[in-house]
Amino acid sequence: MSSIEGLRREVHSLDATAGQSTWLSRIDPRAMILATLAYVLTVVSFHRHAVAALLPLAIFPVVLARLGNIDLAKVGLKVLLAMPFALMVGLFNPWFDTNPRLNLFGLAVSGGWLSLASILVRAVLTVAAAMILIACIGMHRLCAALDRLGVPRVLTTQLLFMHRYILLLAGELVRMNLARELRAPCASTMPLAVYGSLLGHLLLRTLERAQRIHQAMLARGFDGHVPIGQVFSWHWRDTGFLAICLAALLLMRTTDLSALLGHWLMKAVT
């Protein structure tokens, strides 16, 4: 059940982070969403063997996390937890791609190792970007911005509803499971039949809850649409933010800044 506690903490801490007033939180969420999408597209558009060329892109999550007062260690931990699938698939690359691609002080490094490293860097950068997006703008502003960007109302309403009820249902499930454990102290396992009826009861309660929610909404004048009461206005600041991000992305995509730096360093040494 620790995972439900984790979920609760997660949702609370994200809401708390998103509620801060920082330089970044004054940026229009639409600009943040567009910049993040452009960033992710840029990261994945690199050559599959690119490693060093990807590293300058790490500046985005670091600077944005600082500007938004987001805990980088927390982001890092989540990034690591999210790694397994990409890592699992990437781990096979060194076996199947053995062409030497890099000469490292006389040591030949195969394309497989490079692409594995590239996959790991990609995973870190893309996941960090998503984490920072949600930590910075929060669920409510995200949905409002998605709505303004033309995402179907059905989905944004759905996201808002879900975000609101996840903790409630998770809490209910914890209590139900606690009750079960108290009545069956020796049973460490959860047989399928018990599982089915436990979740079944929760589902029935959930459906009844949905009915009550609907009645309450009708009583408050619900007409089929949930109003998303956020009003944004696009300022010059937002245009500037987006333009700087896009320009930096274009520069990093077209110029290998790492190699340039490395070359200058080597020149300085020799």
Add this chain to the structure above:
Amino acid sequence: MHMADALLSPAIGATFWAASAGTLAWCSKRLRSDARDHLAPLMGVLGAFVFAAQMINFTIPGTGSSGHVGGGMLLSILLGGPAAFVVIASVLTMQALFFADGGLLALGANIFNLGMFPCFIAYPLIYRPLAKAAGTTPAKGRLVLITVLATMVGLQLGALGVVTQTQLSGISSLPLSTFLLLMQPIHLAIGLVEGLATAALIAFIREARPDLVDVGNASAVRVPTAFPTRIVAVLAGFALVTGGLFSWFASANPDGLEWSIEKVTGKPEAGTGGAVHQAFGQLQQRIALMPDYKFAQPEQTTADTAGESGSGETWPAIDAGTSTAGVLGGLGTLLLVTVIGYLLRPRRSRATE
């Protein structure tokens, strides 16, 4: 089974984004014409239910491992295809944002794999006809069998989707057959477990509230589903067009998608791709402060990928100087990023990029 950004090429990611977005738009249109306005709170709360339900596991006898219910088939049975698809899309979005499952670009592929297959293939083509054929009072065992079968088919197709997307993206070097052998059997087992969990849940609901899961009963919470032939055709066309448009944005290496476009269209590169690519190359030549940063003679060029010469964006041949410069530069970059992060530490936020 979440697809990850790190394994996707932009072309494939964007194609599946377009496919999922198109399906979402279609579902949203279907749901808007739906007269029952209690659907909004119902979908929202059921999404939260699936999210919560995946946090509790049942024990698989004799193995010591555990499993949980999968969302797709359960939601399809309770809500029907279009509404279930929207709920799954929202669950996956939440997972991508809160738990870093997958990623933002992979979201389209994930919604496609875990939503499209159960909601629009396994449910309408397997579960519904079989459940209907079983009559109004089917035996419990038969219903369990149908649910497990439908869930397994949905999950197998989803796993196939992951393999296909990874292969077409060309970031992983895993051969198709090996990847298939890795993914499909595992998901056969996962499908069996998820199917059993779903069946147990459905069996319970069936006893308590038979009206909710009765296939023949149209007054339940379900929205009637038809197989969206038109939308599938439109999506296929759309996918090809986006694939062509986005392929120039892909890496210099001719990747899986370009290869498949070549097969489909018979031309080496689709549409404007080549021109845009060249323009980018020229731009790079002009922008690059020091385009020829190699200082040693190339030692070997065997690994130089064929087919990218002339595209303007060539991968440098193996060369000790470039390699060392790359490693040094990479380390230097990381150091710089760390220093900048340190300088910008909390309470010192500067309005500069």
